[in-house]
Amino acid sequence: MSTQPHVVIVGGGFGGLSAARALRKAPVRVTLVDRRNFHLFQPLLYQVATGQLSPANIAAPLRAVVSKQKNTRVLLADVVGIDANTRRVLFSDGTLDYDVLVLATGARHHYFGKPEWEQLAPGLKTIEDATEIRRRILTTFERAERETDPDRIRSLLTFVIVGGGATGVEMAGAVAELARHTLRNDFRNIDPRKARIILLEGTDRVLPGFHPKLSAKAEKALAQLGAAVRTHALVTDIQPGLVMVNLGPKGAQKTEKLDAHTVLWAAGVQGSSLGKSLAESAGGQTDRVGRVVVQPDLTVPGHPELFVIGDLASCSGPDGKPLPGVAPVAMQQGRYVAQLIQMRLKGRPMPPFVYKNKGNMATIGRARAVAEVGWLRLNGYLAWLAWLFIHLMYIVGFQNRLLVLMQWAWSYVTRGRSSRLITEREATR
């Protein structure tokens, strides 16, 4: 038992959990370390933020997921650093030796050198982010209901979402549906349908990773829901109740001031802080957003025992383009590393990691989505069904799948959202 190599995986997201599960029959001891006691299905976090799902529906207790995997233990701990020379993971209250380390701690928001924007424009990465954004959105309608000044009401009912990637598009669609359908009969002084939802995107179209035709479809679907898209939009300042934007293509820019009580951030991510600690300790490099540059086999140069996967890894595809920070990349990398570890134990070589892109998809609200799978491009109802089944398939836990499906079916029929709780930021009782 103790002579088996010790594989430590830091991070129980898509990458780390895939690696752990793929090692279940390997002759190694696995320790899965995470700060949190659950795996989070981040792609549906926006539905928690807009009251459609409960946090537990998109979370699976890590211990339950690997409870039958005898070679694996789970450790709830806060990793503060890596010592690559002594092969040790450093906790705030101890250390853990490893033979092989898989670092999969993901990414966090990136405010382009303006960390002070974070309080004003929260991003969506954790359960607490989601319940805080839900609290802000719902509280805003409540405040508008009690407000008498028309300008204040207009500002309270204006929602700005910064960043037109999949997260921003899904968030804008969900907020628009919440305002226009779910809440339509709930207030007596304000008309929630008059809420303005503005999606700001820096490039010339939303969903820049998709085919331009699908970007156009997404923009149209957003418009039908009542969410306005502004492309070539660069945020220059955020103040309480205020967003300053440079609008228009280069050479023809004008500055606009948006009075908006609620601003949400979906614009950029950077590698988690452990990446830097690892790079310093192991003599590796990080890219400009703090991700660790890895070799084709996902190791850190000079450290064959050190893997970095998922959003924390800076890794290029065969076309030289960096791989996107999405779940399928992380999962494939996790399984690749697990396989490589097992092949090494058998003394056999492994080809470099190659990402198999199975497609992109984004949903824009009830029965509206865009998807591309190879040369196939879908939009509307069919794309939405595809999106629905693929997301259901990848949620961990059979019970969660049923619960999510039921709540989606319910929302589809009634346009209701049952998880509209304003919980307190601090449970001080």
Next chain:
Amino acid sequence: MSTQPHVVIVGGGFGGLSAARALRKAPVRVTLVDRRNFHLFQPLLYQVATGQLSPANIAAPLRAVVSKQKNTRVLLADVVGIDANTRRVLFSDGTLDYDVLVLATGARHHYFGKPEWEQLAPGLKTIEDATEIRRRILTTFERAERETDPDRIRSLLTFVIVGGGATGVEMAGAVAELARHTLRNDFRNIDPRKARIILLEGTDRVLPGFHPKLSAKAEKALAQLGAAVRTHALVTDIQPGLVMVNLGPKGAQKTEKLDAHTVLWAAGVQGSSLGKSLAESAGGQTDRVGRVVVQPDLTVPGHPELFVIGDLASCSGPDGKPLPGVAPVAMQQGRYVAQLIQMRLKGRPMPPFVYKNKGNMATIGRARAVAEVGWLRLNGYLAWLAWLFIHLMYIVGFQNRLLVLMQWAWSYVTRGRSSRLITEREATR
């Protein structure tokens, strides 16, 4: 419209919401005021605290509940006082005039003059209480897993629940099931089945409101689940990791020291603080636990326009005994007041309020419960089924009913609990 009397209901719990709904066709304007934006089904709060249900499953957004009730508006506001002379409800940021006031703000914990115990032994009244208790219970197992000192492990795996009423019994059963079944395979260093669950009750038996035979059945069921009951137990001190108890009937008492990392409070409640403000302003009286003494028609003496219902009201049954602080009392009082208001408008009299006791029930875990309905006493599987259907029936929202039923069915079959999230106490982002 504006000539119709204005009925203000403070509190959206069982009492307040029942009153509001029963007034839906009355020729009055109704304003339902609450600090929170949802109605909470408190009887199932212990299932949120033990990871079986999500907060949203037992909460219904107040606005959604009354959205189709045209004569009713919802106001999210913090009521800080009542001015009975000018007939005004006082908010932290304004006032609201009323013609009729229904005060239904419920109860909070009562630590018998030891408010410092609250931090060490939290009670279960709000969603935040439930997620905080869930956090404490789950974190305790995590700490035990990383601990090496056997005494510390023993203390970490000891759970003391103070108070053997329905809440305490249900909590003790749920914690025992969590430890012995749900978590049994989840840890590698500790055996969660060795957790000690101790239920302390001051009188000679648990569930003192029930028939003694059912108390005995409940105690036996708890023992089978691995929860120990100590009767004649009086808590004399609580310190971090420590509970001091006086045990045994009068004259034969001995003091015991319980090393327990987790202590939960289910022992006593007192009327919410508004009761006192009302009594002072209206010249009424409060009883020794701060509940407002009301007349047989639930009004405050000298103020026919002032009603107090639910846990905040001190009201006796025909036998002279005070009515218990349970949901059926509050709901019947809410409907009674709504009817009385309508009869008054027609100039017709109403008989005094009479509580129709339809029975008591408490569940002790999977397929175990006790129930009494009139002369009929049930225990075991049948009582549990009865408990299950009655609770499902009274949860507000058809979707919530389905979601709860599905999660119960799931837990019943697998003994799993999906909502085992340790969320952060303060969502600092």
